[in-house]
Amino acid sequence: MEAPTARLLTDFLDSTVLLEQTQYEEGFKDGYRDGVASGKEEGREVGLKHGFEVGEELGFYRGCIEVWKSAIMIDPNSFSSRVQKRIGQLAELAENYPLFQPENQNVQEMMDSIRLNFKIISVNMGVKLEYEGRSRTSKQDLEDIVV
Template sequence: MIKTRDTSDVFDSVVLLDERLCQEGFQDGYKDGLVSGKEEGREVGLKMGFQVGEELGFYQGCLDVWNSLIQIDPGAFSSRLQKSIQQLGDLLGKYPLLDPENEDVQEMMDAIRLKFRIISANMGAKLEYKGYPKSSTQGMEDI
């Protein structure tokens, strides 16, 4: 009977050791995951933020050119088109650049893109944001 008891104690200690090592492994993995998750999140956020800023800059640049043309020649665009250009400016001005956690950013970007397409179509121009070929991916290939 003593042998059975000793065997039971050995198995209990093996089970306890296994559980303790699993817990330690989990804790180590969790800590490492937090660190690498933050780093990866920062890199992805930087890339996505750059792409959004680049696209918004494209639309703002077009808006600036159109507004300059309107100042030089107020009759260059119809009043309807001028109103659309002003609405695009309003949309761009309302975009929450300093509030990345705003839940409405995607809807706002969709509205900006739509307004831009409407203006381009009304001008008879084939303008489209395609992204700068090198800047959006340069140095971020591994992300």
């Protein structure tokens, strides 16, 4: 048979351990709930910011395409056939960009193709056009620095 003082000590320790576990679980639940709420809000803000930046850059390229197409309509010889072909390819890339499908796995590759075609057109035209809204430290810029 267990001594009464040993039983009281065991009951006291059990309740202390149980209290600690209960407090831990409540703290975890509270932290998880708060993290989910703030994570959704932060994710929304980041998504809106990134979406705006992508839309702004894509709008820049589409605006250039429209100006070039207008110049070609006014004077079909304003650009070489190679540049005109590239403008058509760029227009197709910009038109097919999945603006309303952010979960599409190819969006970064597509934007990289748009940027590359735009640079090629600019070089072939002998002008230095550049979208200045995006940050200067893109993946391609970092690769250029390393090479």
